[in-house]
Amino acid sequence: MAEQRIATSKVAGTWAWFLQRLSAGLLVILLATHIFLDHYAQVGADITVSWVHERLGQVLYIAVDYSMLALVLFHGLNGTRTVLFDFEMFVKRRKAVDIGLWILGIAMLVWGIVILWPFIHG
């Protein structure tokens, strides 16, 4: 066998690795807040558009919803990147994978922001 080139990727994954753990920790906290505020404390509530609008008038709800969306997208897509990079063919196309996942992430973030917009502005 010819001399193999080892460690194909020279990109330091330290930040990706660290931020994955950091976002995981933040997500657990936010998820607990989210479940308490939006589900547990609201059991039995009659959910209508005006009710949602009223709640989303408060900064707390908007902050929890949007920051959770951003963190979930980061954590999920960064995790997907890790999954893809376990395969040799994606490691070789690292730039394409990175750009693709960034575009997907930003598109989904914008989509999520747009979705809540009608509720916030009535």
Added chain:
Amino acid sequence: MADVDITLKVQRFDPSADTEPYWQKYTVKTQPGMTVLDALFEVLNHQDGTLAFRFCCRAGVCGSCAMMIAGKVRLACETQVATLLDKREIAISPLPHQKVVKDLAVDYDLFFSRLKSVKPYLVGKEPYPEKEYIQMPKERVPINEPIDCIMCGSCTSSCTMAWLDPGYLGPAALLKSYRFLVDTRDSIPDERLDLIESESGVYRCHTQFNCVESCPKKLNPTEAIQRQKIKLIKRKLFGRKRKA
């Protein structure tokens, strides 16, 4: 257990003649204290001279005879046949996902080029001493364990990540890197960290612990990899240490 016959089901494959591997059965009369390697020798000497397998020391030190025995990666010379008598037949195949040279002998080129890429040698501190580097017993403690690696390839060939990507260093190389990283006599810790700080280095390890389960020397490559991750993130967050 004397005079019990066991059946060895050996995977045969000759890349120059066969298109696919096939199983061949041999019956061997057991003797007290017989290892799987002894059984293979019995086949080689008395039944089939074309059987190929790798061996050297027969005492679990050289790391040549790692293979799959009854579904598990282990050393043939350290596996007693008596422990496998409950099996109808003992399946023996080469290390999983490795290029086969012939029968049970696999190609170690990739394994050793992975190993070589982490500089598996001591780079001493200048000025070099007249006789030897003095090391206190306490300083020796961190390397007591990783120094026992016999480079048999069990860990790297049971690591799914090393299967998927030949570019990944694998547990054996990362354990070796750790062994020199924590050695007080070594002078290039920063360079060693640079070598393994990569998506194909430490960050490919997802703590599956397959390497720990398969190591015949009961070493813990996963722990070594995790400790190196900690060193890397500390370096990233708090900056490189100035060379004294």
Added chain:
Amino acid sequence: MKMSSFKWLFGRNSEFWPTNMKTGMWAWVGHRLTGLLLVVYVFLHLSFLSQASIGSKNFADLMKVTAEPAFVFMDFLLVCAVIYHAMNGFRVVLFDMGIGIRRQKQVFWIMMAIAAVLVVGAFYVLFSHGLFDGAWF
């Protein structure tokens, strides 16, 4: 050696899956599967909510859908996946901090015990607050 044949991959005593693989391996498989599932869930969640933000009549209809037992059961499965992913993730973070690597199996089962308690709690909350009477969002 490359072999594409299915039999070699999944057959008994197959060389491809050494039985050395134990708790740590399967914990990782579960972690990865739930992780990918949750990424798909985020996409489904957004597309569901984007239907909801179109009009108020549509909104009321959709809220009725969320109250269906089958939908709530899917919610429960989602909660289970999140709890497993979180608890095993916590275990991985512990290893990243250098804690409990030598006792990874015990750590896994401790985490799973906590996860089981959380799942039972989640089931109780869902059940007592309308798994079947439709008051759950």
